[in-house]
Amino acid sequence: MxxxxxxxxxxxxxxxxxxxxxxxxxxxxxxxxxxxxxxxxxxxxxxxxxxxxxxxxxxxxxxxxxxxxxxxxxxxxxxxxxxxxxxxxxxxxxxxxxxxxxxxxxxxxxxxxxxxxxISKQKKAETKLQLAARVFECSLEGIMITDADNRIIRTNPAVSHITGYDSDELLGRTPAMLASGRHDADFYDAMWHSLNTRDHWRGEIWNRRKNGELYPEWLTISALRGKDGKLSHYVAVFSDISQLKVDTATLEHLAQYDPLTGIPNRRLLADRLLQAMARARRLNSQLAVCYLDLDGFKQVNDELGHPAGDRLLIEISHRLKATLREYDTLARLGGDEFVLLFAELPDHDDLTPILTRVLEVVSAPVTLDDAQAWVSASIGVTFYPHDDVSADVLLQHADKAMYQAKQDGKNCYRFYDHRQQAEQQDRYRQLQSLEQALQQGEFLLFYQPKVDLLNGRVSGLEALIRWQHPEQGLLLPADFLYQFTGNRLEWALGQWVILSVLQQIDRWQQQGLHLTVSLNIGANHLLQPDFALQLDAALRRYPRIPPACLELEFQELAAIHHLEQVIQVLEHCHRLGVQIALDNFGSGFSALSFLRSYRWTNSRLTTASSATCSPTTTI
CATH class of the missing domain: 3.30.450.20 (PAS domain)
Structure with missing residues (x-):
């Protein structure tokens, strides 16, 4: 876009x-x-x-x-x-x-x-030529009169101005002396047929000036007849439309080419893509659509300015054109987005060295005045007719593959995979459903008592999350929590749980119930840089609650893989007065040594770990 x-x-x-x-x-x-x-x-x-x-x-x-x-x-x-x-x-x-x-x-x-x-003057000259001698002499349109044998008998000054011939050089000769050679016999046969049957002809024609230059003119020829109906003269009125042609060509170029780089724009690309698709169907060949986006271009604009960014785009377009074959197309869609259209590919593998070369030329440094700039390219590729869709959808698929290249580290190319795209769309729909559930308050917390087996007393509560799904009913954590892992909503859900638990503890405190509530914290939530600061802010919202009433549980696996960072977060939480518990301890390696390295409030061991602990093991 x-x-x-x-x-x-x-x-x-x-x-x-x-x-x-x-x-x-x-x-x-x-x-x-x-x-x-x-x-x-x-x-x-x-x-x-x-x-x-x-x-x-x-x-x-x-x-x-x-x-x-x-x-x-x-x-x-x-x-x-x-x-x-x-x-x-x-x-x-x-x-x-x-x-x-x-x-x-x-x-x-x-x-x-x-x-x-x-052309009002020209029209008047066509109908009132015999009575308008002054108009004849002053008209900006050329007026040429021939006899019945098509020999020139009179011209006005505009004819000389347009053709370069003096009147004396034209008299007695036929207009064929001005012929450009661009029209075939059928063209002139149709002209004479119209003159002989309708007494006039009008249209665009190319003629040749005295200096050999070809030029377009708008020509009207009328056959004049006497009272007896016999042909007496032909009158030709014409105007030079060269400048109009130039203006039209300029507008056509502006309509089809990018004004900055001079390469085809989206409109011309669409036309060429449709032609290439038709040719591929006709020849049973294939083509590739490559959507290219520059990595790091925004930084060039921000640091060196937009004029420098424009010069970089021009240089990159020159480099890209040099990698193409004669019948390939390079187009700029806007900003730092380009499309490369490779037609008549014998095999998919033939594109690999070309794309490798494209990545190389784009990533080479660009000198901009006294500075150098570096960008790279992320490229998405799809093939037709393997990807048998419309031209617009081909571009959309190549665009999606380009974003996959961005996600995979940039400076690379990726091929469109409809199965992978379907999986991504499913994940996107899941994310939308989870976000909507958060916004509409569909998640609920249930509180399960924790009983001390030695004395049978309730030692606290554990907050358990459920999803009151509008269509599927009440869902357990195993049915939906995995969908939060690793995306932006994991933090949002974790914060909602913490605030909801604190709000419930505060209500119990007001009712005289002093209970400790534990809740599970996801690894990615715990490892957020501002986790402890956000927790501190949440506690300050409920000053009646002793921080020790809140116990945070997290999985051992998160601690093992990010030990140093976890220790820093836990030390901060410990200073806040919050209790910390290690859940599912013993599922990873070096479990006991890690357990000894920190002062835990509680730990929940796996069966394997508890079996390895001797009665004399100190934890």
Whole structure:
């Protein structure tokens, strides 16, 4: 998922683009996914008479420009079509049609830019050429007149400006002298068929200037006939749309490529991934989707600044591109996340040396001015069609495998395993269920008397936890406590037990009952750095309770594996006045020697340990 810096960066790019287009001499309007107007530049205000705030507030701004519902539907259909130029005549505020040439560009965020060129002069020249000599001379569109044999008999100054030929060089020759060679015979056959049957043709065509440069133009040809219906002339009106093509290409690049690194973005990756999947199905081959996240990139940003982080991303993208084959794809999704798409892999093992090389080039130091930065890569990999899912789900699976690489120590790659992911999802659901149970008070404490076998008296109570499950009923500790082990909820449950026991002891104290209550402490809870401090704070909340009324039990195994840390915690608890008991003593090695090393309140021995103690053994 993109981070905050990436979102701001994209917003800045789009904002800068919209600001430039706002001052463009072209007609520029923009719509969001809901069809509301988000851009209406100054040229649109000048040409149409509608102000920006009026368009912005209108629930269907296209209705102002195209009152005819059928025309409006036709315009909307072009929003999702290809990027060809199309001619429309939206109405001005005064109700006057404004003939114009439009192209639609879809931005990465789903917004639509419509860029138009006013061709009203060209249209007037098409219909009133004989009566508009001044328009003929002053028009910015090229106007060329030929006789019935298609020989050029007159051109206006714009023709010379566009083609580079003087009028004298064109007269007597055919327009074929401008042909670019990019169109085949079928293209020209269709043009002449339209002229012969409909007396006009309109479309985009590529021609060649005098200096040999190819250029695109929007061309309209009309056949003129006399009163007798006999063909007399052809009139061609055209405009150079080179700059419009450049602007369109720029917008297309912005829509498909990452502005920082110049590599494909998420939109272009999605297109290439779909193509690669189709090719893999057709050729019975396979491809790999690798989700790469940089380890340590945030530290570079924090310590060296975001400009340095940007330079690092550029350098890493250059290194990654150098590891790819010609038909592979590298894309940046945002922040420090990249995707590598490897197509036409003969075997899974063929990817191993490539991934090893990727890890090497990423982990090499990057020089940033006077400093050096080190990052590494965590990579998640999935294969298609082995992982036979959609393109979006392939990326999700590779992302999950990447997080597994993070958990396994970073600077490595991991392959997506649907069975492992299913187990992780089960653990996640269990964790959610436990957290909900804690929040909703589903855990209960029962108090079991501890009887002195020598005199039969109750020496204290032991707190036993149960789960009043809303569906499964009352559950014993063996049914759920193991799920807490090693996760963040183990501490939360332990704290809840301590506070609940202290609250119950306090109520008994008020009733004149002075009882000692023991409770079991999990190993991870006991080994928390602030365990003793948290226990001290809990005791201070109940000042009537003598600390000795609380006895903490823990398993011997926790003490054996973390002996020094356990001793420190126990010494602190001892100073607080809390009793300490060792539960299940003798289940580990060196049991008796450890038992002798500390002053325990109580110890509960296993059968094996009690059997090894002689009557003279001192504990």
């Amino acid at each position: 993109p981070d905050g810096d990436e979102v701001n960066q994209n917003k800045d790019v789009m904002g800068d683009l919209k600001q430039r287009l706002a001052d463009s001499p072209l007609l520029v309007k923009g719509f969001n996914r809901q069809g509301l107007c988000i851009l209406w530049n100054h040229e649109c205000e000048r040409r149409f008479g509608w102000h920006w705030d009026e368009l912005q507030a209108h629930p269907d701004p296209l209705a102002l420009l195209y009152p005819d519902a059928a025309v409006r539907r036709a315009v909307r259909r072009t929003f999702s079509a290809d990027s060809r130029f199309r001619e429309w005549a939206p109405l001005t505020r005064k109700g006057t049609p404004l003939p114009s040439l439009w192209v639609n560009i879809t931005l990465p965020n789903g917004e639509l830019l419509c860029i138009g060129h006013d």
